[in-house]
Amino acid sequence: MTETVECIVAGAGIVGLAIARAxxxxxxxxxxxERNAWIGNETSSRNNEVVHAGFLYAPGSLRARLCRPGAERIWRYCESRGIPCRRLGKLMPAADETELGLLAGLVEGGRRVGVPELELLDAAGVARLEPALRCAGALHSPFTGVVDTHALMLAYRGDAEDRGAMIAFSSAVTGGDVRDGLRLRVADPNGGETAVGCRVFVNAAGLGARRIALSLTGLAPRFAPRVHYALGRFLAWSGRPPFGRIVVPLGERLANGGAFTLDVAGRGKFGGDLVWVDEVDYRVPGDLAAKFAGAIRSYWPEVDESRLSPDYAGIRPRTWGPEAGNGDWTVSGPADHGVPGLVNLLGIETPGVTAALSLADHVLGLLGIAPAPED
Structure with missing residues (x-):
């Protein structure tokens, strides 16, 4: 016997919870x-918790279209709900004139995509904000900040459950057939499997989203593109943080762990770095301090690598690999694949935390459902 439910969302990360809420x-x-025993056990709880301003993504891309509206909504939402957040601002230091030119291009590009507050500072202007930072100049993004992602996910969950949504933990969508309606197979914690029919199925399963998409009989494989795993390791900084803002260098220095971030409690960390991997492994080696310190010294020569220690790691799913540059999310709805009621979200990484509320409304739009106005 097949059970029925109107809408099923696979994945209780921040995006899945935002969609369930909407x-x-x-x-x-x-x-x-949700296949794990709690919300946000994977990518959503293993990131830098940054709320992005929205100027780093290709014009016209989903990431560009949804990031800035999402950022504006997330600041209003957190402030109205008392969710810990800090609008710290971000500095992107330039090592030389060439990088200053790149940053000037980002400032101009930001204006074209609705991020007007960016400014390019000279070395003296940077020193007034962050005396320890050494550079030829920097891009300043005052709208960027950090949020307590766990508290934010709890709030999204609470909103959804207040309107009647339920979460089945330690359960997983193992397959389905979408040729004539939406029929899924759902495994439960006891090893059983249930056939479930639904009118709407949103696959927001993060690292597991491609597996689910490939398991849906009747969905063309081209709508389940390969997902690459981008591993990022973070190192904690012991002692007083050297900066009061987020600091993000360019190029290889960023990929080698040179970014600095504070959390909402004021604790500093460096990273994540970027390593392409094939398997999920969250271990952080104990020998990364020298690599990270080499990247950090490009703007903070006094860094003491003995004060760097392993913290945590996360994996960002991307539908583009190391040779493809900066790509976009892959979100396909009925108008793309022809399956009524089905939306697949693959490669949802940065700025997924920032854009989750806007992305949820975008998904509802693909389904022909009008989002409710925010309270």
Whole structure:
């Protein structure tokens, strides 16, 4: 016998919870299927918690279109709910005139995509903000900050559950058939499997989203492109943080762990770096301090690598690999693949935390569902 539910969302990370919240607020019956025992156990809890201003993504891309509106919404939402957040601002230091030119291009590009507050500072202007930072100049983004992502996910979950949504933990979508309606197979914690029919299925399963998409009989494989794993390791900084703002260098220095971030409690960390991997492995080696310090010294020569220690790691799913440059999310709805009620989200990484509310409304739009106005 097949059970039925109106809407199923696979994945209780921040994007899945935001989508479940939007569906529930639109008056839909929602069940979230989460393979872990708690919300946000994967990418959503293993990132730098940055709220991005929205100027780093290709014009016209989903990331560019949804990031800035998402950032504006997330600041309003957190402030109205008392969710810990800090609008710290971000500096992107330039090592030389060539990099200053690149940053000037980002400032101009930001104006074209609705990020007007960016400014290019000279070395003296940077020193007034961050005396320890050494550079030829820097891009300053005052709208960037950090948020307590766990508290934010709890709030999204609470909003969804207040409107009747339910979460099935330690359960997983193992396959389905979408040739004539949406019929899924859902494994439960006891090893059983249930056939479930639904009118809407949103695959927001993060690292597991491609596996689910490939398991849907009737969905063309081209709508399940390869997902590459971008591993980022973070090192904690012991002692007083050297900067009061986020600091993000360019190029290889960023990929080698040179970015600095504070959390909402004021603790500093460096990273993540960028390593392409084939398997999920969250271990942080104990020998990364020298690599990270080499990148950090490009703008902070006094860094003491003995004060860097392993913290945590996360994996960002990307539908583009190391040779493809900066790509976009892959979000396909009924108008793309021809399956009514189905939306697949693959490669949802940065700025997924920032854009989650806007992305949720975008998904509802693909389904022909009008989002409810925010309270």
């Amino acid at each position: 569906l529930a607020r639109a008056g839909r019956e929602v069940v979230v299927v």
